[in-house]
Amino acid sequence: MKKVLEGSQAVAEAVRLGRVEVISAYPITPQTHIVERLSDFCADGSLKARFLRVESEHSALAALIGAASTGARTFTATSSQGLALMHELLHWASGARLPIVMAEVNRALAPGWNIWTDQTDSLAQRDTGWMQLYCETGQEVLDTTLQAYWLAESVNLPVMVILDAFFLSHTYEPVDVPDQEAVDRFLPPFKPRFQLDIQNPCALGQMAPPAVYMEMRHSLQQAMEETPQRLAEMETIFEKSFGRRYGPVEAVACEDAEIILVTSGTVTSTGRQFLQDLRRQGEKAGLLKVKMFRPFPYESIRRYLKSAKKVAVIDRNFSFGASGIFAQEIQAALCSLPVHPIVFGYIAGLGGRDVTLSTLEEIYRKTRDQDLPSQESLWVGLHEVDHANGSF
Amino acid sequence: MPMDLSDRDYMSSGHVGCPGCGAAIAMKFVLKALGEKTIMVLPACCWSIIAGPYPQSALRIPLIHSAFETGGAVASGVRAALDMKGDTETTVLTWAGDGGTFDIGFQALSGAVERNEDFIYCCYDNEAYMNTGVQRSSSTPYGAWTTTTPGADWKKMRKKNIVEALVAHRIPYAATASIAFPEDLVYKVKKAKWIKGSRFLHIFSSCPTGWGLASELSVKIARMAVQTNIFPIYEVEDGLRYTINFMSKGYLVKEYFKLQGRFKHLTEKDLDQIQEIVNDDWDLLLRKAGLFPA
Numbered sequence: 001m002k003k004v005l006e007g008s009q010a011v012a013e014a015v016r017l018g019r020v021e022v023i024s025a026y027p028i029t030p031q032t033h034i035v036e037r038l039s040d041f042c043a044d045g046s047l048k049a050r051f052l053r054v055e056s057e058h059s060a061l062a063a064l065i066g067a068a069s070t071g072a073r074t075f076t077a078t079s080s081q082g083l084a085l086m087h088e089l090l091h092w093a094s095g096a097r098l099p100i101v102m103a104e105v106n107r108a109l110a111p112g113w114n115i116w117t118d119q120t121d122s123l124a125q126r127d128t129g130w131m132q133l134y135c136e137t138g139q140e141v142l143d144t145t146l147q148a149y150w151l152a153e154s155v156n157l158p159v160m161v162i163l164d165a166f167f168l169s170h171t172y173e174p175v176d177v178p179d180q181e182a183v184d185r186f187l188p189p190f191k192p193r194f195q196l197d198i199q200n201p202c203a204l205g206q207m208a209p210p211a212v213y214m215e216m217r218h219s220l221q222q223a224m225e226e227t228p229q230r231l232a233e234m235e236t237i238f239e240k241s242f243g244r245r246y247g248p249v250e251a252v253a254c255e256d257a258e259i260i261l262v263t264s265g266t267v268t269s270t271g272r273q274f275l276q277d278l279r280r281q282g283e284k285a286g287l288l289k290v291k292m293f294r295p296f297p298y299e300s301i302r303r304y305l306k307s308a309k310k311v312a313v314i315d316r317n318f319s320f321g322a323s324g325i326f327a328q329e330i331q332a333a334l335c336s337l338p339v340h341p342i343v344f345g346y347i348a349g350l351g352g353r354d355v356t357l358s359t360l361e362e363i364y365r366k367t368r369d370q371d372l373p374s375q376e377s378l379w380v381g382l383h384e385v386d387h388a389n390g391s392f
Numbered sequence: 393m394p395m396d397l398s399d400r401d402y403m404s405s406g407h408v409g410c411p412g413c414g415a416a417i418a419m420k421f422v423l424k425a426l427g428e429k430t431i432m433v434l435p436a437c438c439w440s441i442i443a444g445p446y447p448q449s450a451l452r453i454p455l456i457h458s459a460f461e462t463g464g465a466v467a468s469g470v471r472a473a474l475d476m477k478g479d480t481e482t483t484v485l486t487w488a489g490d491g492g493t494f495d496i497g498f499q500a501l502s503g504a505v506e507r508n509e510d511f512i513y514c515c516y517d518n519e520a521y522m523n524t525g526v527q528r529s530s531s532t533p534y535g536a537w538t539t540t541t542p543g544a545d546w547k548k549m550r551k552k553n554i555v556e557a558l559v560a561h562r563i564p565y566a567a568t569a570s571i572a573f574p575e576d577l578v579y580k581v582k583k584a585k586w587i588k589g590s591r592f593l594h595i596f597s598s599c600p601t602g603w604g605l606a607s608e609l610s611v612k613i614a615r616m617a618v619q620t621n622i623f624p625i626y627e628v629e630d631g632l633r634y635t636i637n638f639m640s641k642g643y644l645v646k647e648y649f650k651l652q653g654r655f656k657h658l659t660e661k662d663l664d665q666i667q668e669i670v671n672d673d674w675d676l677l678l679r680k681a682g683l684f685p686a
Binding site for chain 2: 024049197
């Protein structure tokens with residue numbers, strides 16, 4: 001059934017349809033609409049779950065580590081400082097191989113205080129062992145949340161479903177909300193491979209000496225490596241029921257493209273519009289949307305980008321002292337090819353600044369008109385700020 | 393008081409506690425009293441090591457190791473999942489040291505008991521961060537040497553009164569207990585088991601390694617802590633009703649301090665001052681229990 005929903009509400013609908021058993025969360029703007037909606041579902045009985053209103057994000061994830069270890073399907077949502085506070089336990093959840101699903105609303109980190117969108121919060125967690133799935137639309141958010149449980153439970157890894165602050169979390173769109181019966185068929189009850197059980201006492205998460213620790217880490221990587229195959233399997237099942245699939249990346253007009261823009265999140269939608277304009281003008285341009293960031297889809301990225309002359313990566317994030325994070329990873333994926341395109345890394349839209357058609361135009365023009373990037377990262381749209389007079 | 397205890401032990405030999413470890417004695421009695429329908433949450437503490445490394449475990453109950461500051465939160469999650477599965481019988485037990493309780497874990501503990509989560513939280517108190525090599529905690533008593541309060545910089549703050557902090561949350565049951573009074577300890581664990589909501593047990597667990605104490609004196613020193621009123625054993629129900637479980641004749645604290653290396657730098661004057669602090673605290677406790685001091 002089609003409903004007009006906010007991105008946040010689309011997440012909550014999926015959590016309800018997924019019959020999540022334990023939710024634990026601490027409110028932070030702009031994640032709040034997700035947990036408020038879920039509180040309503042728990043209060044009116046449309047979702048039978050225990051909702052733990054904990055005293056911090058750190059405890060929110062800790063509680064889910066307890067609940068998931070006891071065999072419950074679990075959910076939390078956070079953003080920015082909240083995710084940063086969870087950092088320690090992000091490692092704990094993946095190291096313990098717990099299929100926890102979290103909605104993460106991309107928001108800039110302070111200082112200065114900024115509640116608007118920016119991907120540095122989630123990308124800074126790239127080494128924590130969580131799958132990361134970046135979403136573009138409300139529909140994709142709902143579908144991805146359901147898919148996240150399937151994936152998480154099939155390889156025993158936690159998943160972040162990531163959506164841009166406000167541009168997606170607070171934007172209303174028509175969203176197809178599937179029937180409960182169809183979701184139940186797609187996502188049967190969670191059957192943990194191991195759990196706390198008084199019939200079969202065992203110790204979880206205990207001390208691992210050098211003789212076994214490395215093997216444990218390797219098995220986590222093996223699960224990551226298995227994921228693309230599982231994603232393809234899952235999407236085939238999902239498509240059969242719901243008629244939609246996304247893939248780890250989505251390539252638009254990449255076959256004959258000489259310059260390909262690489263995007264993630266809501267910038268992709270602006271990119272689609274921009275691409276139409278470019279093609280109309282006869283430009284050989286393409287667009288690659290990266291949805292899955294962990295595990296990093298090396299093969300798909302190489303397949304779609306290898307024949308281009310230039311690649312312009314748009315990063316709404318930054319790793320200080322280095323460059324945009326998507327650009328780093330894409331360069332690393334391409335550099336092992338004998339012949340590969342030149343990668344231009346653009347930084348745009350930090351802290352919620354709009355990435356408009358004219359921003360993309362500037363990026364495209366710079367890429368087309370230069371043989372090589374003049375710097376590792378090219379900041380787009382910086383303006384003079386006169387701090388003394390408070391004008392900008 | 394006769395002890396009504398099963399013959400079954402839920403702690404096996406082969407654990408890696410130090411000789412004379414008070415925390416190992418505490419664990420043995422608490423698990424005997426709770427029985428097999430228990431799931432343990434174990435935030436970072438000495439027991440993270442004592443329980444044994446992968447793939448072995450010295451405990452015969454399911455056990456989840458967790459991050460240092462998460463004892464209250466992980467237990468909340470385990471309880472929530474058990475409730476969703478319809479298992480209301482299994483006791484969820486958090487087993488944490490003084491660092492994980494008084495200090496880094498205090499926020500999660502306070503959050504959990506404010507929500508009146510249905511679990512037992514046991515703090516075995518050895519009065520410092522013993523697992524990392526005897527660094528001061530907010531449970532370290534006035535006057536003690538630790539590796540982070542060395543020499544003339546011995547600890548000059550009083551021990552945090554954790555039970556009173558929990559009582560201020562008005563939790564259904566909070567009590568102190570000692571490894572030297574096992575009947576009382578077992579009675580309190582069994583009582584806590586059948587109370588709903590948040591229950592807190594503060595168990596005095598001596599540490600020969602960290603205290604500079606002969607291993608064979610571990611239980612004796614714990615007994616002396618009670619007998620000198622340094623660590624009175626009592627219960628508080630619903631944050632209101634105090635019951636003192638052992639009325640001491642009031643031995644002098646000097647005797648307690650003499651046996652331990654961590655206090656050997658103290659002068660007669662320091663000891664007199666500590667005796668005054670202990671007397672004042674005891675009088676205050678008597679008042680709370682409605683027993684006004686003479």
